Amino acid sequence: MAGSKFIPDRGLTARMVTTMALLGIVYVAFIIALILVGLPWPVVLLIVVGFALFQYFTSDKLTLYAMGAHEVTPEQAPQLHAVVDRLCAMADMPKPRVAVADTDVPNAFATGHSEKNAVVCATTGILRRLEPEELEAVLAHELSHVAHRDVMVMTIAGFLGVVAGFLTQMGLRFAAFGGGGNRNNNGPSPAVIALAVVVVSGVVWALSFLLTRMLSRYRELSADRAAAYLTGRPSALGSALTKITGDMARIPSRDLRQAEPFNAFFFTPAFSKSGFNMGQLIATHPPVEKRLEQLAAISRQLGTGA
Template structure:
């Protein structure tokens, strides 16, 4: 399965090593910081409303513990959830060489390589930093993409690692999970915790309703913040990946093929981790696409095509690859 030799394709000049991140990466980092601060703030507010000062302290402690666990064990958890298996060099030497070449261009160690036993064409990256990272591809992606397109996908995933998106996505998912769990606790206890707290403070029914509204709306707000983090990261990884492989059109073509694959073969194992994949494995269409962890494929393709055009103009003008930023 992993030993299959995909069709060879001709591609443009090899991209030089990636340098710097510029204002684009700095802007994304600031945006992510604000969004994660918003999620953390929601956790603390809910804790305070549930248990006053003691609840605030417990919520803060819980968030720290959960994020500590996410930091150290996120890669193992994500890989285990999806049944990923290590892909040895002997099984696919060309794939390992491709990952090693892209990692060198990104100025980082070669990530470990895994394969997922599913027919849907997809891939994801995980790990807390470039020194402790892994990229995983599905069995299906080896049958659908040629080497040029697969290199674009791997460049996207390595771009996630280089931009520290793998850690950010895990932290965002953890905080959003804490908020959702708090809302479930509300319904589990039938609102007794809130009503008792407000009676003690003289808030009465109005205060209880206010708290109830907060805990009903908080999961929605947390989801929207998580979506904002995920979508921003995908655009950034597309751009970084296109720079790494020097071929934005290859990644654009791969995205279109994988979207069709997700439509034909939805993959619903562990939906909470769907944001890790390069293409949404659940593939919700229509109104539900507004709540997708991924930006629309047509918009991603449009940006990559524009980037390709800029690269082509610079290549014709200066005789070599020049990057968009």
């Protein structure tokens, strides 16, 4: 965050370093375990390293594509670019690319593995609903993710879960449809190897899931604080949060289900109105009440009442 005027957050930095260190240990153990259960080490390295490089360098493009978002020029979205320009000048940070997602789900997110390829995206739903000062507060929240580099950390942290999930699915399918092979050289049968991969991958997925969710909740509070202090209007962010959360109930379930996989990157999570969701068990965001309480405290501290 060198050069940025967003307030530093040592707690966030410590949590990011700790999360990456723990995930690094899990990552190495994952590779060793896959080799020990019988997968050839060249195959393991190809899968793990291949996924890592692919997700790291294409995360911004994949996220924009999955959300139906597209980059916009200053001529196409002059008001949106003007807000981003003003905030980047206030924060003394490089301007990221700007995108718009054509969906009525009112939200915003930032993605990209570095400041150079970062993208800040707003949905058409949030652009229609928020007042200018509310939109500015939300975009300040998203820009703080870029400045704090926690978008990059979440991208790296998330890939381990993707690999583990992929291997779990492949192992289950192989055990179900192709696991009747014979033992080779008195070793375990293919079905046993497949089930062992499933167990190892499942444990790794659970660990990476827990670690990234813990980091995700804290980084949202940190981004709220940074945005509130940068704009000097914590109540504008609180107003946007309240408005967006309330309007989620009026969004079609189909749209919410499509957006749910990206909750960890959103300003506020999109939960479908039917069925079980992980937000009830392990949330990507802290409770709205906690976020509003923090913003109210900052407002009192600033003495603005704004």
